[in-house]
Amino acid sequence: MSSVDALAGDLQRTASTAVVSGAAALGGAAALAFGQAANAAFAEHAASEAETYAGKFVTVFAENLGGRIAQTVDANGITVGSAQIDTQLVAFASGKAASPIASVTVEHDFSFALGSVAAVDVAATVTLTAQYVFAAKDASPKTTTTTKVELSLTWQSG
Amino acid sequence: MLQLTILGPANGSIAVAGAPVRFTAQTDPKQLAAKIVWSVADRPELHGSGETFDPSFSVTGVERIVAQIPDLGLACDTIVYVFKTPSGGSTAADILRAEPPVTREVAVQAQFGSHASVMGRAS
Numbered sequence: 275m276s277s278v279d280a281l282a283g284d285l286q287r288t289a290s291t292a293v294v295s296g297a298a299a300l301g302g303a304a305a306l307a308f309g310q311a312a313n314a315a316f317a318e319h320a321a322s323e324a325e326t327y328a329g330k331f332v333t334v335f336a337e338n339l340g341g342r343i344a345q346t347v348d349a350n351g352i353t354v355g356s357a358q359i360d361t362q363l364v365a366f367a368s369g370k371a372a373s374p375i376a377s378v379t380v381e382h383d384f385s386f387a388l389g390s391v392a393a394v395d396v397a398a399t400v401t402l403t404a405q406y407v408f409a410a411k412d413a414s415p416k417t418t419t420t421t422k423v424e425l426s427l428t429w430q431s432g
Numbered sequence: 433m434l435q436l437t438i439l440g441p442a443n444g445s446i447a448v449a450g451a452p453v454r455f456t457a458q459t460d461p462k463q464l465a466a467k468i469v470w471s472v473a474d475r476p477e478l479h480g481s482g483e484t485f486d487p488s489f490s491v492t493g494v495e496r497i498v499a500q501i502p503d504l505g506l507a508c509d510t511i512v513y514v515f516k517t518p519s520g521g522s523t524a525a526d527i528l529r530a531e532p533p534v535t536r537e538v539a540v541q542a543q544f545g546s547h548a549s550v551m552g553r554a555s
Contacts, residue, residue, distance in 0.1 A: 334524060335523060335524045335525035335528070336523050336524070337523060337524045338522055339446045339522050339523065339524060339527055340446055340447065340448065340522030341441060341445055341446065341447075341522075342445070342446050343442060343443075343444040343445060343446075344444050344445070344513040345444050347446070352524060359524055361524075363446065363513055363515075363527070364444075364513060364540065366492075366530070366532070366533070367492060367493055367494050367513040367514065367515065367533055368493075368494055368533070368540050369493075369532070369533045369535050372532075373528070374515065374528060374530055375524065375527070
């Protein structure tokens with residue numbers, strides 16, 4: 275499996291994990307108010323968003339860098355929507371970096387109403403970051419991913 | 433004023449190994465173009481002459497391409513960053529899979545710049 279395929283797989287798994295974790299956190303905090311129906315609604319909605327993440331990864335990785343100025347790409351990164359690639363092309367080509375791409379970050383916002391369960395709006399931001407590191411033993415590329423999920427709840431009474 | 437200018441690719445451009453990269457230069461007056469001599473730093477096997485130069489690089493690395501008109505003392509240069517990718521493509525996905533460079537001492541900055549001029553008249 276290529277490192278790109280591995281990355282996409284890692285991030286998709288991470289997205290799924292984030293969804294479950296987010297749903298669990300929401301459930302723990304709000305189960306008394308919303309019950310399992312709210313929890314399930316959040317999980318179902320968020321799971322569908324994982325497809326959006328995958329689509330953004332493909333778009334970012336398909337960006338053609340041929341003819342572009344390496345220093346400019348390194349300085350600004352590659353941005354497609356809320357996805358960002360940070361590069362180190364000059365350092366890599368000069369033999370001073372192990373990978374031409376340092377990290378990939380995707381931030382995705384989504385919000386939805388819990389409908390008939392209660393007059394509650396839930397907004398969430400999921401930030402996925404994949405960083406490239408190289409194993410000292412065999413110089414093989416490894417991908418590490420981190421995920422941050424932020425949830426906000428708005429209750430409309432009356 | 434006699435002038436030599438490398439029109440492209442721009443200094444610092446990204447290219448892929450295995451496919452020719454076209455370099456183009458312009459002179460003033462135009463008839464000087466036939467005297468342009470092209471070379472690649474530390475790669476004596478890559479050389480050419482005239483308005484265009486189409487070297488093909490085989491490995492990842494930094495390459496400094498020089499255009500000169502020796503008898504007038506005119507010299508320009510430009511840097512390209514070459515990536516050897518498995519597919520020969522230059523998308524971010526391709527470049528992520530690029531082979532690491534072969535260690536080689538090459539200046540990562542252009543030394544002359546993309547334009548040179550000298551007082552005089554074409555002979």
